Amino acid sequence: MEAVKPHGLKTDLYELTMAQVYLQKGKTDKAVFSLYVRKLPEERNFLVSGGVERLVNQLGEFKFSKEQLKFLKSLNLFKDWFLDWLEEFEFKGNIYAIPDGRIIFEEEPIVQVEADLPTAQILETFIINTVHLETVLNSKAGRIYASAKGKILVDFGYRRALGFEAGNIASKSALICGWNATSNVEAGYLYGLPLSGTMAHSYIMVFGEEEAFKEFYKTYPQRTIYLIDTYDVIKGAELTVKIAKEGYKPIGVRIDSGDIPTLVREVRKLLDQNGLSDVKIIVSGGVDEYKIHRWRELPIDGYGVGTKFVTSSDRPYLDMAYKLTEYGGKPTFKLSEGKKTYPFKKQVFRFYNPNGKMDYDFVTFYGQEAEGEPLIVEVVKDGKPIRDLGNWRQARERFLSDFEKLPERLKDIQKEHYEVQIDARLEPEGFI
DSSP: OOOOSSSTTSSOHHHHHHHHHHHHTTOOSEEEEEEEESSOOTTOSOEEOOSHHHHHHHGGGOOOOHHHHHHHHHTTOSOHHHHHHHHTOOOOSEEEEOOTTOEEOTTOOSEEEEEEHHHHHHTHHHHHHHHHHHHHHHHHHHHHHHHHTTOEEEEOOGGGSSSHHHHHHHHHHHHHTTOOEESOHHHHHHHOOOBOOOOOHHHHHHHOHHHHHHHHHHHOTTSOEEEOOSSOHHHHHHHHHHHHTTTOOOSEEEEOSSOHHHHHHHHHHHHHHTTOTTSEEEEESSOOHHHHHHTTTSSOOEEEEOHHHHTTTTOOOOOEEEEEEEETTEEOOOOOTTOOOOOSOEEEEEEEOTTSOEEEEEEEETTOOOSSEEOOEEEEETTEEOSOOOOHHHHHHHHHHHHHHSOGGGGSSSOOOOOEEEOGGGOGGGGO
């Protein structure tokens, strides 16, 4: 069955059962919930925020249709007065967030929700799911971008994504994080992303290699990249040289398999010796940041990156939590070992060294003044969006600006630490 609108059922059952008890017992004071990543995984030196634009745009659709309410009634868990409350559900609170595309770190609130307790509680699953997916994919895309060091990157992952929606979001993540294009046509349509595509092995098999290359060039002379590994990479490169002299010169060749270090050196030498030094070599097939890092000295001009990106294969999830930090104007927190939380609504200030590079971040009370750059802005007030978050292009500008200021050591695939200071006044022990 396809996903349904409105979005009210995009929640876990216990959000609804808790909300009914809250309302039944009059627990409806203002609450603040904070969404953040507890700790960066070993495989990430930084994260890239995502999902806020989509969350804000879809928040108005978080309602319950009559059919959905009929389903909830059939569970024999909810009283009629609570179902009536759900029927009138509308978010009228405030949201504070770090806009998409910012480089962030652990313990930094990506989204903070300020609303009556039942409302803020019910939104938990919807908010985590929306922000988690995009932050995971943005962070993977940003890490691959860091490893590529300016080489061409094209998203090839749509067919292996965990569903079409995730594939579209991944394509957008790639472009947010500095990539050049995607093969995903639907994402191109939905978001206006630049598209790129060449040919598959099946196309070569149908025509035979030489005819396949020539016919493709005749149809797309300005954007032809020959796929040269269907039968023999070196023979494919030699054929490229031969037909280039006949007027069928491509802009590049793609290698999708084989001993990449050996093959790209031989192909580059062959192309250069025949006056084709401007023909690019693109590598695809199981590419990720680890391979790109190992191949950094090879004469490779760009990469098609698919499966390991769209599934974020080395780290497909983050330790992301949505925790109550304030209720009725009073601090709320956890003291559990390894899961301590900090109370109240917060702001994150970023400080830079004299060279303009990120030095450390400081988490403090929202509304505090500091000399650093504040990362958190109010995006929804009284249920209405109040800030234009832009689209992927603006998120890309934010990412590229932050990336330029990111210390070089954090761009490496080896684990490095960035300092996030927590205001001592936020320590929960001080509120006991």
